[in-house]
Amino acid sequence: MHRNAPRPASTNRRALLGTGAAMGIAALSLWPDARLFAQQLGDFIEGPPMPDIAPQQLSKHVWLIYATDGFPTPENRGMMASVIFVVTSAGVVVLDSGSSLQIGQMAIRMIKKVTPLPVVAVFNSHYHGDHWLGNHAFVQAYGQQLPIYALPHTIEQIRGVEGNLWRNLMERWTNQATAGTQVVPPNREAVPGQVLKFGDVTLKLHHYGRAHTPSDLCVEVVEDKVTAVGDIAMTNRIANIDDGSYPGTFKFYAALKAAASDQLWVPGHGEARRDLLATYGAFLAGIWEPCLQAVKDGKTEGEARAMVMKDPRVASRAATMQGFDSNIGKYISLAYLEAEKEAF
Structure with a gap:
């Protein structure tokens, strides 16, 4: 629009x-x-309905409602994070519910085009609102007792300041298109390493410390060799790492790959790829490693920035990555500050 x-x-x-x-x-x-x-x-008062986005089938059980935009605008009505759903013989499991009531309602319409089975559980990957504000639609449709899983720290953040903060931010960014969305926190604590059976599908839960946030939950669909990774990696968007850690992200990747082996990695932002952790990890390393070296060599943040911008792992993405120009300076600063702590 x-x-x-x-x-x-x-x-x-x-x-x-x-x-x-x-x-x-x-x-x-x-x-x-x-x-x-x-x-x-x-x-x-509610904002307008979200237009339908046809789901894409990624594997036998896994479907994706793909968000083409990486950032919320009035035109996309907040559709900035993909919604993933898993069709099992026991019902549908949703992995991240979207950015608003309206997006969640659209996701439910799309699920019903694929299967008549009800939604039986929702998982929220972390506490940034584009991944959980759609919870409202699912409890509206399936009842307050619908299990919504997240790590304890995520639940704490949504119940605290982050909940209404994200609700208000999304309304502002979309010119009130998401109005009417209510904060619905998760009601079940996810446990790292936990294995859950939903009919013919097994889900395994992964968390290995601070990466994008302190409480990133990745959900592996075991039979399909597909893992939803939330925002720990993105295909072609520079990720917010204000709450996260560069070395923590690298450690998370290593542990996740060791635990899950070869997977189709499905991010909250961007296309699913088998090389996602490798390609996005290389980009992050292109920021982190020059900053760490600059700190060790006693160079200034400005000198570190110049080193990062010349690094081929970063320079090769500058022209095509969403949000690069407006965010790269900030994330170099964050890397430099973390490198100072790491080095000393």
């Missing part, structure tokens, strides 16, 4: 309701429960 295109009927209705709401809230400003009224009204 282009910015100057006619606004959908639901958007016009939202604008009209918003005007009326503003007048009503002003009139009720002296009421002690005015804030509660505003909150309830905000939850009532």
Whole structure:
């Protein structure tokens, strides 16, 4: 949807309701429960439906609803992270539920095109909202008792500041297209190394320390040799590593490859690839290794940046990687700061 295109009927209705709401809230400003009224009204208003995205079959049991964009905009309505689902004889298991109520609802429509079986479980890879805000749609459709799994630290973060922070950020980034989405935290603690059976499919849970975040959960579909890796690796997008670690990521990759062996690695952002950990790992190493060497040689951060930008593992991705120009400086700084701690 282009910015100057006619606004959908639901958007016009939202604008009209918003005007009326503003007048009503002003009139009720002296009421002690005015804030509660505003909150309830905000939850009532919903953004427009997410257009359907046909799922792609990756293997016998695994399907992908692919997000082409790496960052949220009003035009893509927050569809920035892929939704993966696994069709088992016992029902459907969803691996990351999307960025909003509307995206989750779209995912449910697409699942129903593939199978009449209900969704029986959801897994959230980590606490960044583009991977779990769709939980709202799944509990809306399948009930509050639907098992939603995540690592304990992820659950803690979503129940805390990260939950409403991500909800508000997504609304702002999409010009309210995700309005109406509620924070629904996971309700089951995932355990690293845990093996779960869903009918004819076995899922194995992997976590090996801090990588993209302190609590990244990778889910291996054992029979298909397919593993959903969340955001620990991305195909052609520079990843947020503000909460993560460069050396931690390399250690995670090594442990995951040792535990799962050859896999089709499916990221939250980008295409599934068998060489994903190798290719994205090489890019990250092209940032990390020059920064670590610069620190050891007593060079400044500016000198480290120049070294990184000349590294062929980084330079070869500069023209094509999503978000490169706007993010590379920040992630060089993060690498340099972590290298200082690592070196000393």
